[in-house]
Structures are given as C-alpha cells and as structure tokens.
Amino acid sequence: MKQVVECIPNFSEGRDPSFLDEIVKVIKDAGCKVLDASMDASHNRSVVTFVGTPADVEQAAFSAAKRASELIDMEKHQGEHPRIGATDVIPFVPIHGVTMDDCVEMANRVGKRIGEELGIPVYLYAKAATRPDRVRLPDVRRGEYEGLKEAIKTDPDKKPDFGPSQLHPRAGATAVGARPPLIAFNVNLNTGDVKIARAIARKIRESSGGLPHVQAMGIRIEETGLAQVTMNLLDYRSTSMEVVFSKIEEEVASRGVEIVNSELIGLVPLDALLDVAFARLKLEGFSKERILDLMV
Amino acid sequence: MKQVVECIPNFSEGRDPSFLDEIVKVIKDAGCKVLDASMDASHNRSVVTFVGTPADVEQAAFSAAKRASELIDMEKHQGEHPRIGATDVIPFVPIHGVTMDDCVEMANRVGKRIGEELGIPVYLYAKAATRPDRVRLPDVRRGEYEGLKEAIKTDPDKKPDFGPSQLHPRAGATAVGARPPLIAFNVNLNTGDVKIARAIARKIRESSGGLPHVQAMGIRIEETGLAQVTMNLLDYRSTSMEVVFSKIEEEVASRGVEIVNSELIGLVPLDALLDVAFARLKLEGFSKERILDLMV
Numbered sequence: 001m002k003q004v005v006e007c008i009p010n011f012s013e014g015r016d017p018s019f020l021d022e023i024v025k026v027i028k029d030a031g032c033k034v035l036d037a038s039m040d041a042s043h044n045r046s047v048v049t050f051v052g053t054p055a056d057v058e059q060a061a062f063s064a065a066k067r068a069s070e071l072i073d074m075e076k077h078q079g080e081h082p083r084i085g086a087t088d089v090i091p092f093v094p095i096h097g098v099t100m101d102d103c104v105e106m107a108n109r110v111g112k113r114i115g116e117e118l119g120i121p122v123y124l125y126a127k128a129a130t131r132p133d134r135v136r137l138p139d140v141r142r143g144e145y146e147g148l149k150e151a152i153k154t155d156p157d158k159k160p161d162f163g164p165s166q167l168h169p170r171a172g173a174t175a176v177g178a179r180p181p182l183i184a185f186n187v188n189l190n191t192g193d194v195k196i197a198r199a200i201a202r203k204i205r206e207s208s209g210g211l212p213h214v215q216a217m218g219i220r221i222e223e224t225g226l227a228q229v230t231m232n233l234l235d236y237r238s239t240s241m242e243v244v245f246s247k248i249e250e251e252v253a254s255r256g257v258e259i260v261n262s263e264l265i266g267l268v269p270l271d272a273l274l275d276v277a278f279a280r281l282k283l284e285g286f287s288k289e290r291i292l293d294l295m296v
Numbered sequence: 297m298k299q300v301v302e303c304i305p306n307f308s309e310g311r312d313p314s315f316l317d318e319i320v321k322v323i324k325d326a327g328c329k330v331l332d333a334s335m336d337a338s339h340n341r342s343v344v345t346f347v348g349t350p351a352d353v354e355q356a357a358f359s360a361a362k363r364a365s366e367l368i369d370m371e372k373h374q375g376e377h378p379r380i381g382a383t384d385v386i387p388f389v390p391i392h393g394v395t396m397d398d399c400v401e402m403a404n405r406v407g408k409r410i411g412e413e414l415g416i417p418v419y420l421y422a423k424a425a426t427r428p429d430r431v432r433l434p435d436v437r438r439g440e441y442e443g444l445k446e447a448i449k450t451d452p453d454k455k456p457d458f459g460p461s462q463l464h465p466r467a468g469a470t471a472v473g474a475r476p477p478l479i480a481f482n483v484n485l486n487t488g489d490v491k492i493a494r495a496i497a498r499k500i501r502e503s504s505g506g507l508p509h510v511q512a513m514g515i516r517i518e519e520t521g522l523a524q525v526t527m528n529l530l531d532y533r534s535t536s537m538e539v540v541f542s543k544i545e546e547e548v549a550s551r552g553v554e555i556v557n558s559e560l561i562g563l564v565p566l567d568a569l570l571d572v573a574f575a576r577l578k579l580e581g582f583s584k585e586r587i588l589d590l591m592v
C-alpha cells in the first residue's frame with residue numbers, strides 16, 4: 001500500500017469561492033485527493049484537507065502557498081481568526097507508512113522552499129518547532145500579521161526559521177509544521193443531565209489534570225436530549241481511544257449512568273481503530289503487515 | 297484504494313520445487329502478489345496464497361491452472377490428501393471493495409474458461425455451488441480422481457458445471473469456488489489444564505452445538521505450558537471475533553481461569569479487526585470510507 005500524508009492548510013480568504021476553487025485545483029493538479037474544502041466568512045478563512053503520497057503532498061502544499069500569495073493581500077485582510085499570512089498554517093500529518101520524523105522533514109523542505117523561492121518568512125511549529133516558544137500555534141501567531149511587521153525585523157525571538165526577516169508585502173508569514181492526526185470522538189450517555197457529562201469531561205481532559213493530549217467538554221444534544229462527552233484526542237498514540245473509553249466507562253459506572261454509544265466525527269487514522277481491536281482481544285505478536293486489504 | 301481478492305489454489309504436486317517456482321512465476325507475471333507458497337511431500341500437494349485486483353487474480357488463476365495441466369500427470373499422482381485434479385481447487389475470497397457475489401462471478405468466469413479452453417471439467421463449490429451436494433469440498437472430492445473417471449461419464453450427479461463430461465487425460469477435474477476468508481484465532485488461558493480448554497472448545501464450536509462457522513479444539517502449548525483454545529473462524533461476518541472472544545470470556549470466568557492473550561495466525565481481513573473496534577466503542581454511524589489510510 002502507498003505511503004499517505006495528510007495536510008490541512010489554512011488560508012486567509014473565506015469570502016470568495018473562486019479563491020477556494022483555485023486552491024483546490026492546484027492541490028488536485030499535484031496528484032493529491034481533496035477530502036474537504038470549506039470557507040468561513042466571519043473568520044475570513046478557508047481550510048482544505050487533502051491526502052497523498054509524501055512527494056505529492058509536498059508539491060501540493062508549496063504550490064497552494066504560492067497561489068495563495070498571488071491571490072491574497074494581507075494588507076486588506078480582516079477576520080475574527082488570528083493569522084499571520086495568506087497561507088496562515090500548513091500542518092503535515094503522518095497517516096500510513098510514514099513517521100512523524102518524515103513529516104518534520106517535509107515541513108523543513110516545504111518551509112525552506114516557501115522562504116527561499118517565495119520570499120515568505122516561515123516559522124516551524126508543533127513537532128517541527130526549533131524552539132519551545134514555537135510549539136504552540138497561538139504563541140507563533142502572537143501579535144498577528146499587523147504586529148509581526150515590526151517585530152520580525154527587531155525582535156530576535158521572531159527571526160523566522162526560513163526566508164527573510166521581513167514580512168512578504170502581500171502574503172505575510174506562514175507557520176509550517178508536523179503534528180499527529182486529531183480525532184474528534186464523542187460519547188453519548190443515557191442521561192439528559194449535562195452536569196454528569198461536564199463532571200466526566202473534567203476528569204478526562206488534560207487541562208484539569210486528566211489524560212494527556214485530551215480536550216473534553218460536557219454538552220447536551222438537542223436532537224436526542226442526551227448528555228455527551230465531546231472530545232478531541234490530539235495524540236492517539238499517547239492516549240488511545242481505548243484508554244479514553246475505559247476511563248469514561250469507569251466514571252460513568254461510579255455515577256450510575258451508562259454509555260449509549262459513541263461517534264467519530266470526520267476522518268480517522270486506521271491505527272487508532274486497530275489499537276482498540278488489539279486491546280480488546282489482548283492480541284499479541286500481530287502487525288499490520290498481516291492485514292490482507294493492505295497488501296495490494 | 298484498490299479492490300482486493302485473495303486466491304488460494306491447491307495443486308497436486310508437492311515434491312518438485314521447480315513446479316512451485318513455475319506456478320509462482322505465472323501468478324506474479326499476471327500482476328498478483330504471492331503471499332505464501334508451500335509444498336507438502338506426504339500430501340504431494342502445493343498451496344499458493346496470492347492477492348491482487350479482481351481482473352489480475354482471474355487471469356493468474358486461469359494461467360496457473362493451465363500451467364499445472366501441462367506439468368502434472370494425475371495418472372502418476374499419489375498422496376495422502378484427497379484430490380480430483382492437477383489444480384485441485386481454486387477458491388476466490390473477497391477482501392476489499394469486492395462482494396461475495398463478485399467472487400462467485402469470478403468463479404463462474406474462470407470455471408468456464410478452464411472448462412472450455414483447457415477441456416478440464418469444473419465443479420463450482422462453496423458460495424459458488426449450483427447444487428447443495430457441491431457446497432462442501434469433501435462432497436465434491438468423493439471418489440477422488442480415480443473414482444471420478446467413470447462416475448463423471450455415467451452419474452448425472454457428477455455432471456460438471458463447465459467443461460466436458462470426462463476427465464482431462466492428465467489434469468483430471470478442478471473445483472472452483474468462492475468463500476469468506478478463514479481466520480485462525482487462538483486464545484491462551486492462564487492454566488496448564490488442557491481439559492478446561494477442551495471444555496471451552498466444545499462450547500464454542502459449531503459441531504458440538506456452539507457458534508456457527510467456528511471450528512475449535514483445546515490443546516496445550518509445550519513452550520508455554522498453557523492451555524489454548526485454537527480456532528478457525530470460517531465466516532467472520534456471521535460469527536465475529538468479538539462474539540467468539542466474549543463467549544470465551546464468559547466460559548473462562550465460570551471456570552475460575554483467565555485469558556492471558558490471543559494470537560492471529562497468518563493473514564486477516566481488515567473488516568474482522570474493525571468490527572472488534574466498533575463493538576468495543578459502541579461506535580455508531582461510522583463507515584470505512586472515513587479511514588484516512590484507505591483514501592489514497
């Protein structure tokens with residue numbers, strides 16, 4: 001089976017559909033498969049999700065950044081979402097037959113090309129970050145396009161990893177990085193009491209001392225009237241769906257309610273599901289190489 | 297992702313390695329991937345496991361049967377395993393993006409070609425069978441090559457589905473069919489008492505009134521000293537690994553022992569593992585189309 005990398009670039013244009021059409025075309029022309037493309041007018045921002053082989057994804061990401069630098073003028077951009085450039089952020093995500101290190105290398109190569117060939121300063125972030133204060137995107141975006149104009153010239157902490165120490169006159173700067181896939185995972189409870197879901201969410205999420213790399217909230221779903229623990233798993237290799245689900249099972253039992261079912265929103269990496277099966281069966285000595293479907 | 301079919305033809309030659317080399321070459325030349333090829337001298341029989349797209353697998357199966365009919369003379373064949381021809385049996389197994397009906401159609405097309413182009417009588421079996429007394433291979437093989445010589449000419453029940461009503465002078469006859477993938481699944485117990493594994497096997501297996509499409513035995517593994525329930529799941533869509541494992545969990549608990557771990561032998565279809573994950577998470581509304589790895 002082919003190697004697969006996912007890429008989810010964000011662009012600072014969310015009102016002109018012809019812009020998104022152009023970007024999607026550039027990505028498809030590079031041989032990648034576009035899984036989703038959406039615009040948000042109030043954020044004035046587009047997000048494209050695509051997959052392909054590492055070489056194709058690299059080319060598509062660079063070509064899309066180039067096209068966006070021709071189409072967007074950051075001097076005129078306004079929107080609610082923080083941003084530093086026309087192509088605001090490019091994350092590479094290892095999916096199949098590719099390691100995180102491979103994606104860090106992709107971020108470096110694409111970042112270098114964007115810096116040198118397009119003259120756009122690039123900050124490496126997340127797993128590709130070269131400094132601790134560039135791991136988190138909000139830190140990289142601090143001051144945004146407007147604030148970065150001066151700071152990039154004067155503040156040594158704002159010196160980019162690639163490209164010139166001044167913003168591109170129209171395209172600003174770009175954050176390029178590598179990160180694990182995000183899994184949007186919801187668990188529905190057989191109660192309408194949102195307080196129970198909130199209490200469980202507090203036990204689960206990292207920010208209140210729960211499981212690493214887990215974001216969680218308790219909400220109530222109007223359609224069903226049921227309480228739900230809604231989660232983002234930011235690194236399923238550190239905290240698996242099995243670990244999260246087991247923890248919720250415990251919390252649910254101690255509160256006298258039950259899990260009705262669970263849902264996955266959007267796209268999911270295969271390993272995240274296989275890990276659940278392997279744990280359930282206490283399976284040992286098995287590897288993905290023995291799955292028939294993946295052999296052709 | 298590509299469509300994938302598995303094929304596991306059995307040939308009546310298990311002593312001459314050059315025969316197997318020839319057959320493997322023919323299959324690879326047709327664009328398929330050979331996963332395993334083995335000979336058994338006392339059975340005087342070879343088994344090749346290969347995968348590929350439906351069109352490639354069809355061509356490979358026909359070409360292999362043709363080559364075997366040139367290389368093997370059934371008049372001289374002796375071996376312990378029952379058989380009716382040079383290419384004794386050809387099963388097609390749906391793996392990815394292919395239905396059982398698709399594989400039944402493949403069996404019909406390949407059977408027709410073997411019958412008409414090679415002059416070898418073909419019996420359709422398993423899911424491709426045209427009569428109830430041809431579903432099981434032992435029924436199709438009754439009398440074997442030697443007995444079939446006369447019976448095929450005189451017994452209306454032995455009239456083949458394709459090809460002439462007389463055996464090919466060297467290659468005999470061939471059974472061609474479609475069946476689900478077989479899963480070899482073992483569960484190890486934290487006891488050396490083989491009687492417990494045997495008792496659980498009796499509860500599990502179809503032949504003693506247990507779960508449909510499950511074969512099971514209780515054995516003791518020399519290396520570990522542990523008792524094991526060793527199983528073949530003949531149709532995981534009817535009786536899933538989750539159902540089998542849950543049943544063993546119940547049986548184990550009522551006998552005061554525990555499951556140590558489990559193992560899968562050989563190759564496994566992806567769906568069989570995904571079913572386990574979906575059941576474990578009580579996952580609803582999800583489909584394989586949302587697995588990132590499978591999108592390229």
